[in-house]
Amino acid sequence: xxxxxxxxxxxxxxxxxxxxxxxxxxxxxxxxxxxxxxxxxxxxxxxxxxxxxxxxxxxxxxxxxxxxxxxxxxxxxxxxxxxxxxxxxxxxxxxxxxxxxxxxxxxxxxxxxxxxxxxxxxxxxxxxxxxxxxxxxxxxxxxxxxxxxxxxxxxxxxxxxxxxxxxxxxxxxxxxxxxxxxxxxxxxxxxxxxxxxxxxxxxxx
Amino acid sequence: xxxxxxxxxxxxxxxxxxxxxxxxxxxxxxxxxxxxxxxxxxxxxxxxxxxxxxxxxxxxxxxxxxxxxxxxxxxxxxxxxxxxxxxxxxxxxxxxxxxxxxxxxxxxxxxxxxxxxxxxxxxxxxxxxxxxxxxxxxxxxxxxxxxxxxxxxxxxxxxxxxxxxxxxxxxxxxxxxxxxxxxxxxxxxxxxxxxxxxxxxxxxxxxxxxxxxxxxxxxxxxxxxxxxxxxxxxxxxxxxxxxxxxxxxxxxxxxxxxxxxxxxxxxxxxxxxxxxxxxxxxxxxxxxxxxxxxxxxxxxxxxxxxxxxxxxxxxxxxxxxxxxxxxxxxxxxxxxxxxxxxxxxxxxxxxxxxxxxxxxxxxxxxxxxxxxxxxxxxxxxx
Numbered sequence: 210x211x212x213x214x215x216x217x218x219x220x221x222x223x224x225x226x227x228x229x230x231x232x233x234x235x236x237x238x239x240x241x242x243x244x245x246x247x248x249x250x251x252x253x254x255x256x257x258x259x260x261x262x263x264x265x266x267x268x269x270x271x272x273x274x275x276x277x278x279x280x281x282x283x284x285x286x287x288x289x290x291x292x293x294x295x296x297x298x299x300x301x302x303x304x305x306x307x308x309x310x311x312x313x314x315x316x317x318x319x320x321x322x323x324x325x326x327x328x329x330x331x332x333x334x335x336x337x338x339x340x341x342x343x344x345x346x347x348x349x350x351x352x353x354x355x356x357x358x359x360x361x362x363x364x365x366x367x368x369x370x371x372x373x374x375x376x377x378x379x380x381x382x383x384x385x386x387x388x389x390x391x392x393x394x395x396x397x398x399x400x401x402x403x404x405x406x407x408x409x410x411x412x413x414x
Numbered sequence: 415x416x417x418x419x420x421x422x423x424x425x426x427x428x429x430x431x432x433x434x435x436x437x438x439x440x441x442x443x444x445x446x447x448x449x450x451x452x453x454x455x456x457x458x459x460x461x462x463x464x465x466x467x468x469x470x471x472x473x474x475x476x477x478x479x480x481x482x483x484x485x486x487x488x489x490x491x492x493x494x495x496x497x498x499x500x501x502x503x504x505x506x507x508x509x510x511x512x513x514x515x516x517x518x519x520x521x522x523x524x525x526x527x528x529x530x531x532x533x534x535x536x537x538x539x540x541x542x543x544x545x546x547x548x549x550x551x552x553x554x555x556x557x558x559x560x561x562x563x564x565x566x567x568x569x570x571x572x573x574x575x576x577x578x579x580x581x582x583x584x585x586x587x588x589x590x591x592x593x594x595x596x597x598x599x600x601x602x603x604x605x606x607x608x609x610x611x612x613x614x615x616x617x618x619x620x621x622x623x624x625x626x627x628x629x630x631x632x633x634x635x636x637x638x639x640x641x642x643x644x645x646x647x648x649x650x651x652x653x654x655x656x657x658x659x660x661x662x663x664x665x666x667x668x669x670x671x672x673x674x675x676x677x678x679x680x681x682x683x684x685x686x687x688x689x690x691x692x693x694x695x696x697x698x699x700x701x702x703x704x705x706x707x708x709x710x711x712x713x714x715x716x717x718x719x720x721x722x723x724x725x726x727x728x729x730x731x732x733x734x735x736x737x738x739x740x741x742x743x744x745x746x747x748x749x750x751x752x753x754x755x756x757x758x759x760x761x762x763x764x765x766x767x768x769x770x771x772x773x774x775x776x777x778x779x780x781x782x783x784x785x786x787x788x789x790x791x792x793x794x795x796x
Contacts, residue, residue, distance in 0.1 A: 257466035261473050265481030272482055289489055350665040350677055351557045358561030362568055384571035
């Protein structure tokens with residue numbers, strides 16, 4: 210009888226201990242949520258190395274959790290899993306901040322390049338519009354198509370911005386700005402040539 | 415006896431301490447630091463190669479393994495093992511180090527190959543673009559291509575920028591699209607100017623020229639033939655060639671004229687309807703042609719009916735052979751322009767009613783047909 214009384218508390222203690230060794234679900238979910246938010250903020254694009262590592266850390270965490278789950282209940286220890294989840298959450302939050310900052314910087318640079326391109330194209334179109342009418346206009350007609358082409362290309366920059374592809378938007382905008390400046394120079398040269406003659410009135414041709 | 419006991423105890427303690435020291439010195443770290451550093455270096459190499467960006471699957475595979483092993487390293491870092499104990503973690507790390515080294519070597523090779531491809535593609539497409547610009551300029555057909563040349567130029571600028579940024583895949587993509595754009599330009603030129611390479615059409619033009627020369631011979635008078643492809647004006651007298659001058663055409667002169675403002679120079683049989691001397695024209699001297707003739711009007715009406723000519727466009731007129739107002743002007747709005755000295759000579763040798771026949775080309779090996787053939791040959795090269 211006394212032996213039974215001694216074993217009973219030990220068994221109870223074991224059961225309590227076993228019942229306590231549960232995975233830190235809340236911390237794991239919090240880490241997963243933070244990683245998803247980091248991805249949504251553009252971490253996989255703007256900090257791809259670190260994002261890949263944090264995904265790796267999450268996979269390691271899940272494996273550790275599965276390993277512990279596979280052990281005999283008495284020997285389970287989720288302390289390491291909890292520690293990994295807390296670290297992953299902290300890292301993901303840091304990545305989210307960093308990615309958001311980099312994305313904002315890329316957006317600002319792309320918008321700046323877009324504005325510069327728009328101004329350059331506007332200047333080119335103004336030069337075309339200033340060209341005299343009539344015979345003298347012939348020298349500029351073939352350049353006019355270039356100016357119109359540049360104007361159409363600005364839509365592609367806007368499309369890249371709309372899809373948040375800021376590096377591409379910036380590259381396209383810079384190309385347009387460069388070409389627009391070159392076309393403006395070409396128009397100025399043509400205007401300088403025809404400017405030597407007096408502008409004539411439009412005639413049927 | 416009493417003196418022996420402490421001696422034995424001391425001996426036992428001494429040997430025990432020696433055994434313990436020996437045992438401790440035989441123990442080893444769970445994972446040697448050099449293996450961890452080697453894997454960290456591989457990770458750095460992969461980051462320098464921007465593997466996460468350019469080969470995400472490889473980098474994900476590596477980092478997943480590395481993160482799993484690093485977790486184990488951190489868990490085991492305070493442990494020591496006996497030298498004879500198997501060390502799975504070290505084995506796994508060494509395997510990752512080996513696999514990682516292979517990945518770094520492979521990605522380095524692949525990136526270099528991609529870089530070379532991008533570099534070569536840029537060079538090839540640029541070369542073709544340069545050649546096409548020259549050829550198109552030589553036959554005055556830039557206007558035919560509309561906005562396409564500027565689109566190609568923008569794509570090539572992007573290809574360069576992406577190359578400089580190390581984004582070789584995007585550079586290749588931009589070059590590819592530029593090459594496609596060039597192929598489209600070649601197709602547009604073939605479609606718009608194909609008649610310069612069409613034997614049937616060339617025969618018609620040859621017949622028109624022959625008729626004009628015959629007319630000059632029969633009526634013992636002057637006649638003018640203008641060859642648009644070669645940009646040559648030839649004056650005949652009594653069926654004999656008297657002189658040939660180079661001419662400049664409209665900014666879209668290589669095309670057939672359809673309506674006012676298209677910049678094209680008309681093709682057909684015309685006559686000089688009016689002569690304008692100095693003071694009567696801004697272009698030194700001018701010979702006004704009777705454009706539009708009956709054929710032009712019929713073509714225009716058909717174009718309007720089929721919708722090829724916008725309703726807002728008139729048929730145009732005032733097509734002249736004239737001199738130069740401004741020596742620097744390279745093109746006209748559709749007229750035929752000569753240098754003033756040559757215009758003066760021509761002006762004196764023709765009269766009102768002189769026939770002027772304007773044709774596209776007079777032989778199959780004309781400049782436009784040759785250019786189109788070259789563009790077709792080079793299309794496959796990019």
